[in-house]
Amino acid sequence: MEVPVVRKELLNLGQKVHEASCRGQVLQCRSDIGIRRKVDHSPVTLADTEIEAALVDALKGFDKRIPILSEEEGGTPDIDLGSAIQTGLFSIDPLDGTTLFAAGLPDWSTSVCYFEGGGPRFAIVSQPGFGRCFVAERGEGIMMQQRETCWLSFQRTRSHAPMIGLDLPRSMARSRRYWPMARKLIIEFGYPRNEPSVFSGVELMLGLTWMWFTASIAKHWDPAAGSLFIEECGGVAECLNGSSIPWHKLEMPPLLFAESADAAARVRAAIK
16 A cells, blocks of 8 residues: 655654653653563563554554554564565554663664555654654655654764764674674774664764664664664665665664765675
């Protein structure tokens, strides 16, 4: 199904996603955030499930025909990814950075990415801890929310000394290849920022990092929104080997986000 997207409708959806994400900020202030471990031993909190429920409601209000792929339990069951990314799919991560959230830190995000025609078409990332919400649309650039009804065109900036970004805790547990590659990158480019997937896309977009790397742990929803933001800023979002991200798969191979093709080439040269 082709979903006609009007910029005003997309920004309204962005506001609803941000409102859903802000529920997590309220829950973060509670003494008991209901943290538990999932089957893969990753943490999940009450905020993950509450944000997810609010997101699902907002997305069904936008178009109830579109299936939803979610990190938690509230998505559409038995999705054929190969078909869905062609005809229409929401890939959502209610709370990326749960460990940081549980520690009381602001470095977590909520993301929504809509797929059609085989790749991301539009994406929304909310970061309540920093009062930020962004909307990206393929070929139309990025909008940043200033106030509830005020959105401005986003222009990429660059910090004085941007760092590299690595997804350290999740990758090191399961990838024997990760640490040798990470060590080479640190020797070549300096000490990294440790960032979850969605947050890394925004940090690169804001010019605080110039590349981000993860080993083979990411799931579909992890790089989905961030990849579109980076590409709309003129950057590169692809597999570490240079191939396109296989959006028809749930589990991702090693990934590389970089501010440019030249930056991506520098990374690959460093880890050979």
